[in-house]
Amino acid sequence: MGYDIQTWVNVAAYMGGALAMGFGAMGAAIGEGYTAAEANAAISRSPRATGEIFKSMLVGQAVAESASIFALVVAMILLFMNFSAQSYLTVATVFAAGLCMGLGAIGSGIGSGFPAGAACTGMSRQPGMSNRLTTNMLIGSAVCQTPSIFALVTSFILLFTNFSDRPISPTWAALLGAGLASGLGAIGSGLGGGLVAQASCEGVSRQPESVTPVTNIMLLGQAVTQTTAIYGLLVSFILMFKSFEATDALSPCAALIGAGLCMGIGAIGPGIGEGFTAQSAVAGIARNRSAISELTRLMLVGQAVAESTGIYSLVISLILIFVV
Amino acid sequence: MEELGKVYQLIIPVFGYNMTLNLDAILMTWLVIMVLIIFGFFAARKKSVLPGPIQIMGELVVSQIYNLVEDAMDKERAEKYGPLICALFMFLLLSNWIGMFPHLHEPTKDLNTPLSLGIMGFCIAHYAGIKSKGFKKYAAEYFEPIFLMMPLNVIGELAKIVSISFRLFGNIMGGSIIILVVSYLTYSVILPPFLNAFFGIFVGAIQAFVFTMLTLVYISVQIK
Numbered sequence: 001m002g003y004d005i006q007t008w009v010n011v012a013a014y015m016g017g018a019l020a021m022g023f024g025a026m027g028a029a030i031g032e033g034y035t036a037a038e039a040n041a042a043i044s045r046s047p048r049a050t051g052e053i054f055k056s057m058l059v060g061q062a063v064a065e066s067a068s069i070f071a072l073v074v075a076m077i078l079l080f081m082n083f084s085a086q087s088y089l090t091v092a093t094v095f096a097a098g099l100c101m102g103l104g105a106i107g108s109g110i111g112s113g114f115p116a117g118a119a120c121t122g123m124s125r126q127p128g129m130s131n132r133l134t135t136n137m138l139i140g141s142a143v144c145q146t147p148s149i150f151a152l153v154t155s156f157i158l159l160f161t162n163f164s165d166r167p168i169s170p171t172w173a174a175l176l177g178a179g180l181a182s183g184l185g186a187i188g189s190g191l192g193g194g195l196v197a198q199a200s201c202e203g204v205s206r207q208p209e210s211v212t213p214v215t216n217i218m219l220l221g222q223a224v225t226q227t228t229a230i231y232g233l234l235v236s237f238i239l240m241f242k243s244f245e246a247t248d249a250l251s252p253c254a255a256l257i258g259a260g261l262c263m264g265i266g267a268i269g270p271g272i273g274e275g276f277t278a279q280s281a282v283a284g285i286a287r288n289r290s291a292i293s294e295l296t297r298l299m300l301v302g303q304a305v306a307e308s309t310g311i312y313s314l315v316i317s318l319i320l321i322f323v324v
Numbered sequence: 325m326e327e328l329g330k331v332y333q334l335i336i337p338v339f340g341y342n343m344t345l346n347l348d349a350i351l352m353t354w355l356v357i358m359v360l361i362i363f364g365f366f367a368a369r370k371k372s373v374l375p376g377p378i379q380i381m382g383e384l385v386v387s388q389i390y391n392l393v394e395d396a397m398d399k400e401r402a403e404k405y406g407p408l409i410c411a412l413f414m415f416l417l418l419s420n421w422i423g424m425f426p427h428l429h430e431p432t433k434d435l436n437t438p439l440s441l442g443i444m445g446f447c448i449a450h451y452a453g454i455k456s457k458g459f460k461k462y463a464a465e466y467f468e469p470i471f472l473m474m475p476l477n478v479i480g481e482l483a484k485i486v487s488i489s490f491r492l493f494g495n496i497m498g499g500s501i502i503i504l505v506v507s508y509l510t511y512s513v514i515l516p517p518f519l520n521a522f523f524g525i526f527v528g529a530i531q532a533f534v535f536t537m538l539t540l541v542y543i544s545v546q547i548k
Contacts, residue, residue: 077509142522143530146495153498156505216392220541223534227487233494234486292395300545304480311480 005085012091016098017078020155023102024071024109027190031064031113038117042124049127053120056134060116063141067105067112067148067190074101074155086164092172093163096179097155100236103183103264104151104190107271111194112141118198122205129208136204136215140197143222147186147193147229147271154182154236167246173253174244177260178236181317184264185232185271192225192275199279203286210289217285217296221278224303228267228274228310235263235317242321252324259320266313273306349434356418356431360411386410392537396544405543408448412441413536420496420528424520430528432496435489438535442489445539446481453546488538495531499523 039057043050078098083090119137123130158175200218204211239260244252281299285292334345367382375383389410394402416432423430431437454462466477503523507516 073506139530142526149498149502150494153494153501156501160505213395216537219530219534220537223491223538226491227483230487230490230494231483234490296396296541297545297548300541308476308480311476311483314483315476315479 005088005090008088008091009083009085009094012095013078013083013098016095017075018098020071020078020098020102021075023099024068024075024105027106027109028065028068028112029109031110031116031194032061034110034113035060035064035116035120039120042120046124046127049123049130052123052127052130056119056123056130056137057116059134060112060119060137060141063138063145064109064112064116066145067108070148070152071101071105074098074152074159077159086162088168089163089166089171089175092175093158096176097158099176100151100158100179100183101155103180104148104154104186107187107190108145108148108193109190111144111190111192111197114194115140115144115197115201118201118205122201126205126208129205132208132211133201133204136211136218137197137201139215140200140218140222141194143219144190144193144197146226147189150229150233151182151186154178154233154240157240161240166243169247170244170252170256173256174239174242177257178239180257180260181232181235181239181263184261185229185235185267188268188271189226189229189275190271192271192273192278193222195272195275195279196221196225196282199282199286203282207286207289210286213289213292214282214286217292217299218278218282220296221274221282221299221303224300224307225271225274225278227307228270228313231310231314232263232267235259235314235321238318238321255320255324259317262313262320263317266317267310270307270310274303277302277306346434346436348429349431349437352419352422352429352431353437355428356415356422359418360414385414389413389536393540396540397547401547405452405540409536409540412445412539413532416441416492416532416535417529420532421524423496423500423528424524430496430500432492433500435493435497438489438492439485441492441535441539442485445488445542446485449539449542449546452543456547484542488535488542492531492535495527499527 035057039053042053074097078094083094115137119133122133126133158179163171163175196218200214203214207214239256244256277299281295284295288295334347336343336345363378364382366378368379370376371379390402390406393406393409396402397405419430419432419437422428423433450462466474468477499519500523503516503519506519510516
């Protein structure tokens with residue numbers, strides 16, 4: 001360990017940048033590939049709408065790409081900004097920021113591909129609806145990006161806030177945990193939100209006159225799907241802004257990293273599951289508009305039950321932070 | 325970058341405790357309220373069959389939101405809760421948009437505003453639930469499916485406040501942090517207007533709508 005702080009900061013910044021871009025490239029590529037596949041199938045079905053479908057594929061892929069552009073921005077900042085090394089905490093912040101943004105970009109990248117693919121398929125079915133479909137797709141994929149925006153916010157706060165007056169020993173663990181909670185927590189919700197938006201694009205192409213209720217319920221379903229990502233954001237805010245007492249023991253550090261991991265991993269499942277619920281509720285409303293109030297109620301109750309495991313994770317990670 | 329996380333505070337000591345007032349949020353909230361009152365005054369001042377431009381805008385917002393409320397609950401209750409939902413939406417929309425003007429900040433960027441609106445919605449929803457179902461039936465719902473689930477059901481209800489308020493707060497504050505950091509990195513060239521359009525107009529409108537819809541849905545789920 002003969003190196004000075006600056007060396008370690010640089011090591012962590014390069015590692016963080018690499019992880020940010022490596023993980024961040026994964027999701028968007030899968031989503032874009034899915035979009036392109038759907039666009040190909042759509043063109044084979046109705047070759048006359050090729051121009052519309054091609055345009056919509058490019059727009060959809062551009063939106064799906066934005067999550068990995070966030071990751072690129074964070075990676076560039078990590079590589080080219082000279083972080084002045086005030087304490088060993090900078091090592092933790094730069095590494096956590098990279099990890100957080102990289103993991104956080106996976107879900108939204110894959111998720112945004114689904115509505116874009118459904119919009120392409122929809123255009124082959126109803127070429128006259130292409131404007132409505134594009135608007136609906138853009139709203140759906142923009143909301144789908146919200147979890148990755150939460151991850152971006154967490155990594156910006158980690159990078160640009162001065163933590164150097166905190167005690168090193170438990171704070172490094174808290175910052176690492178904060179990155180993990182937001183980053184891992186964004187995966188499930190991004191994916192689930194994409195499923196909901198996919199159903200709404202399909203619904204609009206099947207039943208063009210029910211565009212308003214379908215979009216409304218899509219927004220509601222996506223909002224509830226994001227709940228566990230919001231718990232992840234909450235846990236990272238607590239971990240970043242609560243001041244912990246200095247300690248030499250290893251167990252409080254483990255508890256803080258554990259809190260981040262617990263909330264982050266625990267948020268993946270509920271995000272995807274709630275996405276499935278809202279997906280079929282939206283599809284149902286597109287088919288049968290008169291059942292909108294029953295379907296909405298059932299969707300919310302089902303999502304609340306699916307979310308209960310996320311609440312268990314929240315309870316355990318709050319216990320790890322405040323009690324243990 | 326010092327602006328990140330800077331809050332203007334007025335600290336008043338009360339009986340050994342410090343009462344902290346976030347001046348920015350309070351002033352901006354008052355500004356939003358005043359603009360809405362002026363808008364309401366002009367929209368309803370000369371009501372006529374051939375409406376003027378401001379009256380049309382008011383009618384558009386009010387009638388759209390009334391339709392949403394009527395979809396979620398019956399007609400009698402819609403008349404009772406419609407004004408609340410409508411006011412909530414207009415307040416949130418203007419609050420999220422006000423940050424686009426220089427030197428003004430979104431009051432929703434401060435966690436206290438979304439949190440208090442969330443608690444307000446929570447209290448109204450549970451009041452409506454107790455009133456329509458009676459206290460016994462309302463309380464019995466917490467012991468479903470088995471008795472042991474009671475603490476988790478209560479935490480689940482309280483977590484709704486956290487999720488609804490942090491969703492708005494995270495989006496609006498996240499947008500403003502991203503705009504601040506990107507403007508700083510690019511020396512405010514080219515990008516900031518587009519970012520303002522996306523995070524200010526688009527995300528602001530969607531999040532205002534989502535918050536309103538969720539409050540409405542919480543009330544209507546409690547009623548039935």
